[in-house]
Amino acid sequence: MEVYLDNCATTKPREEVIDEINFMLKKSYGNPSSLHRLGFNAEKKVEESREIISGFLNVNNDEIYFTSGGTESNNIAIQGLVNKNKKRGNHIITTEIEHPSVLNIFKYYESKGFDITYLKVDRFGFIDLNELEKSIKDSTILISIMLVNNEIGTIEPVGEIRKILDKKASNAYIHLDGIQALGKIPLELNKWSIDTFSFSGHKIHGPKGIGGLYIRKGTNISPIIYGGNQEREIRSGTENTLGIVGMGKAVEIVKNNFNKENKYVRELKNYMHEKIMTNIPEIKVNSLLDESFSPYILNISFLGVRGEVLLHYLENKGIYVSTGSACSSHGKGKSHVLKAIGLNNNEIEGAIRFSLSHLNTKNDINYVVEELKKSVEDIRQITMR
Numbered sequence: 001m002e003v004y005l006d007n008c009a010t011t012k013p014r015e016e017v018i019d020e021i022n023f024m025l026k027k028s029y030g031n032p033s034s035l036h037r038l039g040f041n042a043e044k045k046v047e048e049s050r051e052i053i054s055g056f057l058n059v060n061n062d063e064i065y066f067t068s069g070g071t072e073s074n075n076i077a078i079q080g081l082v083n084k085n086k087k088r089g090n091h092i093i094t095t096e097i098e099h100p101s102v103l104n105i106f107k108y109y110e111s112k113g114f115d116i117t118y119l120k121v122d123r124f125g126f127i128d129l130n131e132l133e134k135s136i137k138d139s140t141i142l143i144s145i146m147l148v149n150n151e152i153g154t155i156e157p158v159g160e161i162r163k164i165l166d167k168k169a170s171n172a173y174i175h176l177d178g179i180q181a182l183g184k185i186p187l188e189l190n191k192w193s194i195d196t197f198s199f200s201g202h203k204i205h206g207p208k209g210i211g212g213l214y215i216r217k218g219t220n221i222s223p224i225i226y227g228g229n230q231e232r233e234i235r236s237g238t239e240n241t242l243g244i245v246g247m248g249k250a251v252e253i254v255k256n257n258f259n260k261e262n263k264y265v266r267e268l269k270n271y272m273h274e275k276i277m278t279n280i281p282e283i284k285v286n287s288l289l290d291e292s293f294s295p296y297i298l299n300i301s302f303l304g305v306r307g308e309v310l311l312h313y314l315e316n317k318g319i320y321v322s323t324g325s326a327c328s329s330h331g332k333g334k335s336h337v338l339k340a341i342g343l344n345n346n347e348i349e350g351a352i353r354f355s356l357s358h359l360n361t362k363n364d365i366n367y368v369v370e371e372l373k374k375s376v377e378d379i380r381q382i383t384m385r
Contacts, residue, residue, distance in 0.1 A: 003367060006321055006353075007355040007356060011202060012359065016249055017187070017207065022239055023154070025242065031226065033230065033239075037306075042239075046066075046245070048245075049249075053248060055255070057214060058164065062217070065232070066244050067116065067211040070101065073199065075088070075224060077175045077215070078102065078142065078175055081142050083183070087142040088135070090113065091115040092141065092144065095156075098146050109119075110334065124293075125152050125340075126154060133168065136164070136170050142173050144176075150297075151299060152287050152293075153180075153291050158192055160190065174193070174194050175197075175198075179200045182204060184294055184296050195219045197214040198214075199214075207246040208212035210247045215234070262295060272365045279305050280376055281301065283300055286301060292307065298355075302376050306349050307349060310379060316370040323351060334348045335351065354368075
């Protein structure tokens, strides 16, 4: 039996997405910038996908730009905003629990003399809005926040940020890393007055190598990639038509099934939590079950167990999970997210992230908990000798 519970790392493409990509490979393989019919047909498919995605986000279609993925989207947004506005300030606000594609940008700017404020978080991963307000300076040009944390699932209260900026009469921009948010939680970009929002195709059962960036109309950013001026000069390079159309199809399906799948996955998360709590002692749950957390992420520490060892025990049983972010899982050191929420070394070392999808079932969860219990007991017996 195979059970895939690493959907924050990537998701299995839907059959309809694969069909769309195959169609593009066989029938619509032209370059969207070409002037002939094949080029026009490819361009039409790209624009149809842009329309689908903008409709889902309830924004204008000319506010959506295609990129190679979430990392590039974050880089274009952050670097583009900072480079365009650095003459009027050098202060940036972010959090301690951002994704490496954000944190490493700010480490670079910090090395260049920029003033970076890293907001602390509480034991559930939430920022303190009062700390945010106190951190804003006249020199603040950008606030960058991950909407849904990729390791524990915290949904940050981003709807309050623009109100705070208005109260402080600040012209700072707001960027949201929305890579674990698109298709997973309700989004209100216009209501929140967000300036830029990044997303990725392979987190929503679309293809890898494609992402997107919402840039609110009137927001001026400097491009960081130069070339043939595709994507209205924001992101040059031949469009990944296969990826764009595949992501468009994935978003279309998400839009049609959002409420049903969201409700189903939240019930599944609650079911898994209850089964683990009932069957396995000495654990610490790091993700809340209410609507302040993503329904797709359940992070649990199994005390007295090394997460990497448990991961491979489960893999041998056909169960695929993660010890944290896939983008940093090959690196050294402990999770900066779990450290920031105050977990001790034992709790950090024993942490496993279960990330769910609509493809999982209660039978899957029953099997996982059964094998999880055996594996945890085996490992604890070995380590306690």
